[in-house]
Amino acid sequence: MPDARAAILDRIRASLSADPSAPPAPPADYAAIPRSYIRAGRLTPEARLDLFLDRLRDYDTHVVETNADSLRQTIAVILQEHNQKKVIAADSLPPELLPRDFAFIPEHAVGLDDLNACDGVVTVCAVAIAFTGSIVLTHGPGEGARRLTLVPDRHLCVVRAEQVVETVPEAFDRLLPHATHPLTFISGPSATADIEMTRIRGVHGPRFLDVVLVR
């Protein structure tokens, strides 16, 4: 509707023209926005990871710490503990992550209905934020398409220590090169408080989130 477009832009310009305080170009004015909020974290690497784990647990995430050597074994134990049989591995997941004696279903082989019938999914992430207990997916290699970490009931995400930043602005610095990718910030399993403000874990997204931190 080209008429509506022109009419709206005209109305905006007419509304703003009465305002003499606005200089003609936005970039200079944009630079003047006060940004005194905390950008860089102040914690030691160890304290940062501890904060991350603490914040994950606070929002009902199941957390396991491991190291690079025992990563495979750790994942195998988690899958076994929760009786996971049909588990999908995100495409291009680093092979050193996956337990050898477990038959993962490759992501590219499943349709939407298969996805709905699976028990869980294994992915990596791009960045994690300690202060808010969040993992961020840019849906690149090993992170799966968006629906992969949405439809199955259990999501296991492997986070490497060097991926964990302390603050939200630090995370955005790292995400900038991926700004036009689809991005998903995940903080705990899906939840609602719509009935009497009682927090219920697991509505439509995965009801269970496992984070394996490799430190």
Next chain:
Amino acid sequence: MTIRVSEAEHAQSFQKAALPLLEDAQLRKNVRHATDVIQSKRGIVVGGTPDWQDLRTAGSAIKAHTLRYLDQYLLQFEKACTAAGGQVHWAGDADDANRIIVGLVQQYGGTEVIKIKTMTSEEIGLNEALDHAGIRAHETDLAEVIVQLGGDKSSHIVAPAVHKNRSQVRQIFRERMNLPDLGDDPEELTAAARHYLREKFLRVKVGVSGANFLVAETGSVCIVESEGNGRMCLTLPNVLISIAGIEKIIPRFEDMEVFLQLLPRSATGERMNPYNSLWTGVRNGDGPQHFHVVLLDNGRTGILADPESRQTLQCIRCGACLNTCPVYRQTGGHAYGSSYSGPIGAIVTPQLLQMRQAQSLPFASTLCGACYEVCPVKINIPEVLIHLRGRVVREQKSALDPEALAMKTAAAIFTSRTRFEAAQRLGRIAQWPMVSHGWMRNLPGLLGNWTRVRDLRELPKQTFREWWKARAKTGSMPGPSTPLRAARKLAQDVNDHA
């Protein structure tokens, strides 16, 4: 142009609509409980954010900046979104937007849509427009499901079903989902909704969403949510239509770092809500392959034109002002007669309607200022309320209205020190027939509206200034001055002024 805001143009005045709600003890209990819980959670997470005030300052400044260059940023968004495979539509009013969206759903052969909660679609009455065209809209946010299946109306910007308790929800689900044995445990009720909606998520091919933020630089859209119903609607359908008010724009990707810290803490009292989705146009092989954004004016450019209330458009719809408002906490959201309730609703709704309807809403406030304190983008709601009250009075009242005359006289008195002091002295004489034991309980005429609900202290025998002056002269406590002379002086002064 036909600007509509849900059904606000036909709504009763706030003062009338509030009366029956105040007598609904269950509703008041439900609203009180919900707002108490959110407020206390918000208090904890805001307290744990040392740079909260810096974030508020930045958020407010980013929004104010964007509004000053709104046309440029909208065009930048349109260009970037289009380059990424999206299609941008412009809607001047509610009917425009409904026509565009209905047309798109029909173009793709859709007979049903799945919706993630969008305030804007409630504003324009999208579900009714879809229904008219034979298209069934399924709400998927738990609270919206409760409202839709119950044939009810939303009463809160963030938690639309705060006015219902668990047993009321159970009743709705039992009847409408055909689950006669359903219990009233929130976990069981939530599981019922999960089951009810899963089939729709997997089947329906058109999704409709709102937008929390539009990023001008990249053409990206952001949705902030908790349940995952949003991700379902944004990812599984083949077609996605997002509707957004033109004020939802922010300049750059990194500005999200401010709003993603402000919004969850203010809205639900969480450090971060479970899911935030950002996407840019269409991504091959991942998510909808057809993406449309509808940019909605519907009265927003009118708000932009008033420099004193332009800040209204900074709102990020967190609902914190509702939870803290002593008026909202008593009445709940339905008294506001609009999808936008509470303090922000009291300034958004009448302004969108160009101050022609919903004129009672700016008066639905005690002006206590709690809303301004909690606002994550520092909208000075009390200031805007007072400004709008002035606009209502100027447009509504004739110059001969007794209240207008009284106010004019009061203005004459309060702007001059001599007249004010004379009025104080006159008041002391005029009050005597109405004072009993130091109190006035029954004032005549218009003033009776005040004493109908509260008593008034009698005026003191002497003001501080009088006492101070007399003390300086005599060094002791003097008596009152001559009241008759004061009365004459005041009458003459007011005359001169008028």
